[in-house]
Amino acid sequence: HSKEWTRAMKLNQKGFTLVEILVITPVVMLTVILMTSYLFNEYGQLTQQGAQLNLQVEAQNIIFSMQDDVYFADSFNTGINSGLVDTYQPTGGWKYNTTPQTLILSTPALTANRRSDIRKPVYINTLGCDPSVLTDNSVLYNNVIYFVSGTNLYKRTLTAPSSMSTCGTSYYKQRCPAANASSSCPADILVTDKLNTFTITYYDTGNNVVTDPTLAEKIKVDLQLKDKAFAENIYSDSSITLRKLNQ
Numbered sequence: 001h002s003k004e005w006t007r008a009m010k011l012n013q014k015g016f017t018l019v020e021i022l023v024i025t026p027v028v029m030l031t032v033i034l035m036t037s038y039l040f041n042e043y044g045q046l047t048q049q050g051a052q053l054n055l056q057v058e059a060q061n062i063i064f065s066m067q068d069d070v071y072f073a074d075s076f077n078t079g080i081n082s083g084l085v086d087t088y089q090p091t092g093g094w095k096y097n098t099t100p101q102t103l104i105l106s107t108p109a110l111t112a113n114r115r116s117d118i119r120k121p122v123y124i125n126t127l128g129c130d131p132s133v134l135t136d137n138s139v140l141y142n143n144v145i146y147f148v149s150g151t152n153l154y155k156r157t158l159t160a161p162s163s164m165s166t167c168g169t170s171y172y173k174q175r176c177p178a179a180n181a182s183s184s185c186p187a188d189i190l191v192t193d194k195l196n197t198f199t200i201t202y203y204d205t206g207n208n209v210v211t212d213p214t215l216a217e218k219i220k221v222d223l224q225l226k227d228k229a230f231a232e233n234i235y236s237d238s239s240i241t242l243r244k245l246n247q
Helices: 002-012 018-065 067-071
Strands: 103-108 141-149 152-158 189-192 195-203 218-229 232-243
Touching: 018 067, 018 189, 018 218, 018 232, 067 103, 067 232, 141 195, 152 195
Parallel strands: none
Antiparallel strands: 103 141, 141 152, 152 189, 195 218, 218 232
């Protein structure tokens, strides 16, 4: 029994033969390649799914962030309000019918945040700021402008220029391009840098599509964001229909 045990041990210690190695090695390599490819594809799909979800959340946040501006709008404009000035406006001035479109809103200037209980209108000082005549002045209206530059969607606010005397000061300050920003004119708000398309549709009180924004009571905002994940383009669409509450 001792001799048989010793012989079996020697046979076990011989290991694999060259033929066995030549047969096993390709099998092992193929298995590793297949597993690596599978895991790589799984990682890619998870990466794309995560990016898609993030893009969808961003698109929804953009749409909902525009709600207050539209709700508090007094009108949808073809250009900026009379008396307001924008040194950095596009050549030819602000126009709604650009390609891609530009959304120009006219909103009452307020002394505090729109959601604040202490907010008050800002008036253009033509008759004086005494309480007895204050409300006989005209209300100051700001412009809120959503405009596209490449894949960027920006928001700019225009309010009373320094040459205009007002009763009260607008809580929302005039904004400028980032390259020209200062403490008195903060940079435009970058809403997103992943914009693919941005479309505004205007509707009148009868729910008919109109081409003149000043005749509209509500708008539909459609936007599409675009990003790249794992060498593939991904897209996310979002839309919302909003009616202005100020009449």
